[in-house]
Amino acid sequence: xLLIRCPWCGPRDETEFRCGGEAHIVRxxxxxxxxxxxxxxxxxxRKNPKGAHRERWVHAQGCRRWFNVLRSTVSHEILAVYRxxxxxxxx
Amino acid sequence: MKRYSIFALLRNxxxxxxxxPPLWRYPDPKPRYRVVIIGGGGHGLATAYYLAKEHGITDVxxxxxxxxxxGNTGRNTTVIRSNYLWDESAALYEHSLKLWEGLSADLNYNxxxxxxGVLSLAHTLHEVREGIRRANxxxxxxxxxxxxxxxxxxxxxxxxxxxPGVRYPILGATLQRRGGIxxxxxxxxxxxxxxxxxxxxxxxxxxxxxxRREGGRAVGxxxxxxxxxxxxxxxxxxxxxxxxxxxxGVRLPIESHPLQALVSEPVKPVLNCVVMSSTVHxxxxxxxxxxxxxxxxxxxxxxxxxxxxxxxxxxxxAALVELFPIFSRMRxxxxxxxxxxxxxxxxxxxxxxxxxxxxxxxxxGTGGFKATPGSGxxxxxxxxxDEPHPLNAPFQxxxxxxxxxxxxxxxxxxxx
Numbered sequence: 001x002l003l004i005r006c007p008w009c010g011p012r013d014e015t016e017f018r019c020g021g022e023a024h025i026v027r028x029x030x031x032x033x034x035x036x037x038x039x040x041x042x043x044x045x046r047k048n049p050k051g052a053h054r055e056r057w058v059h060a061q062g063c064r065r066w067f068n069v070l071r072s073t074v075s076h077e078i079l080a081v082y083r084x085x086x087x088x089x090x091x
Numbered sequence: 092m093k094r095y096s097i098f099a100l101l102r103n104x105x106x107x108x109x110x111x112p113p114l115w116r117y118p119d120p121k122p123r124y125r126v127v128i129i130g131g132g133g134h135g136l137a138t139a140y141y142l143a144k145e146h147g148i149t150d151v152x153x154x155x156x157x158x159x160x161x162g163n164t165g166r167n168t169t170v171i172r173s174n175y176l177w178d179e180s181a182a183l184y185e186h187s188l189k190l191w192e193g194l195s196a197d198l199n200y201n202x203x204x205x206x207x208g209v210l211s212l213a214h215t216l217h218e219v220r221e222g223i224r225r226a227n228x229x230x231x232x233x234x235x236x237x238x239x240x241x242x243x244x245x246x247x248x249x250x251x252x253x254x255p256g257v258r259y260p261i262l263g264a265t266l267q268r269r270g271g272i273x274x275x276x277x278x279x280x281x282x283x284x285x286x287x288x289x290x291x292x293x294x295x296x297x298x299x300x301x302x303r304r305e306g307g308r309a310v311g312x313x314x315x316x317x318x319x320x321x322x323x324x325x326x327x328x329x330x331x332x333x334x335x336x337x338x339x340g341v342r343l344p345i346e347s348h349p350l351q352a353l354v355s356e357p358v359k360p361v362l363n364c365v366v367m368s369s370t371v372h373x374x375x376x377x378x379x380x381x382x383x384x385x386x387x388x389x390x391x392x393x394x395x396x397x398x399x400x401x402x403x404x405x406x407x408x409a410a411l412v413e414l415f416p417i418f419s420r421m422r423x424x425x426x427x428x429x430x431x432x433x434x435x436x437x438x439x440x441x442x443x444x445x446x447x448x449x450x451x452x453x454x455x456g457t458g459g460f461k462a463t464p465g466s467g468x469x470x471x472x473x474x475x476x477d478e479p480h481p482l483n484a485p486f487q488x489x490x491x492x493x494x495x496x497x498x499x500x501x502x503x504x505x506x507x
Binding site: 001002014015018019021022036037039040041043044045046047048049050053055071073074075076 | 333346393492
């Protein structure tokens with residue numbers, strides 16, 4: 001079980017959170033202007049790295065706010081927690 | 092290969108079973124192969140088996156980073172069925188089930204296939220409608236399927252709690268009588284023995300660390316045991332599909348998650364079929380050793396760690412006790428996790444990748460074991476002919492660009 005430090009509520013059990021998957025995926029500003037392959041890349045393709053992974057979490061049973069987590073997918077260690085809009089910490 | 096038979100058993104009994112030959116060799120890798128298969132699990136070995144058997148291609152190496160069948164092949168809950176909703180999936184999984192039915196005889200190795208029936212419970216009105224729809228769709232596709240009323244469910248599986256007073260009462264179930272379980276280690280061992288006998292090199296403790304490309308074409312793999320050149324490279328690495336595809340610069344729509352399973356202490360026969368419930372969320376069967384084998388959904392986060400969080404198996408146990416109050420005082424012996432490669436539409440990708448000479452069989456997610464022989468059969472065809480078989484043609488990577496997804500997430504009664 002992970003112990004996740006919500007930027008607003010402090011450390012809480014993983015059961016209070018939901019993982020929202022890979023972070024920093026930007027919706028293409030003009031979907032009509034790009035190819036089907038580029039749209040598929042935005043919709044479906046994922047980095048899925050073995051190692052440090054930037055992902056979104058929501059404190060679903062707490063403050064219900066979204067934030068970013070930098071976490072290792074090998075050790076599950078949480079390397080950094082940062083709010084939406086804050087600069088990405090180095091892996 | 093020495094065939095197993097009653098006479099072989101008697102002969103070896105005389106020598107006190109000291110002269111049984113090893114099932115496979117431990118060869119050093121050759122510098123070059125016609126086909127290199129990355130991944131020595133069931134799907135990789137089945138691919139090698141059908142390459143040799145159906146297409147006469149035996150200049151093949153199966154590279155396994157750990158020991159043979161030590162990944163998801165040895166970690167799954169061994170459920171086999173083919174009752175998928177959509178035509179594409181139904182055809183693929185039914186082809187696989189038909190291969191399962193003859194595979195023990197084909198391999199001369201007892202896979203302990205037990206077609207004891209798979210019961211998928213419905214607990215809501217919506218699930219009843221979807222269950223009946225799926226049973227009808229299965230029958231139109233020539234797959235055996237029945238709809239059972241709660242009374243018929245009770246008759247078929249007496250230990251289930253069919254009381255109407257529980258929070259999610261059982262309102263009915265679909266039943267595929269030809270579904271069941273098999274011995275997962277035997278699948279790896281039987282296939283390994285068969286491919287080794289046909290001259291395929293199984294190379295264990297050989298991790299692929301890079302894919303070498305020349306002029307846009309994949310020409311070989313860097314491994315922990317040196318460089319191996321190959322005309323064709325096939326990735327069959329389950330949870331590590333994305334990692335290997337990334338070595339060749341290919342992005343996949345796959346995310347890797349832990350899927351946990353656990354077994355109980357062994358008890359006398361008590362559960363006669365496989366029971367699945369998507370709403371209460373557990374699936375369970377009893378192994379021939381007497382252990383209950385159960386699993387449920389994936390952990391929500393990405394992982395390569397082969398373990399997950401405790402609250403996920405706690406939820407499975409709560410579901411088990413809800414459905415089977417008789418199991419409430421059973422002790423669980425072991426739990427573990429496997430890394431499953433989940434596609435957005437819960438269907439696999441079996442075909443060529445955008446890099447010439449590179450092939451992928453992955454994205455099976457939580458339900459790959461049942462497809463082991465069929466998956467290897469269509470993938471071997473794809474590698475040998477350089478084009479997909481009609482059975483796996485719909486399961487190409489480009490479906491995520493065209494939009495022709497095969498959405499089996501809710502439709503197949505899959506418990507994710």
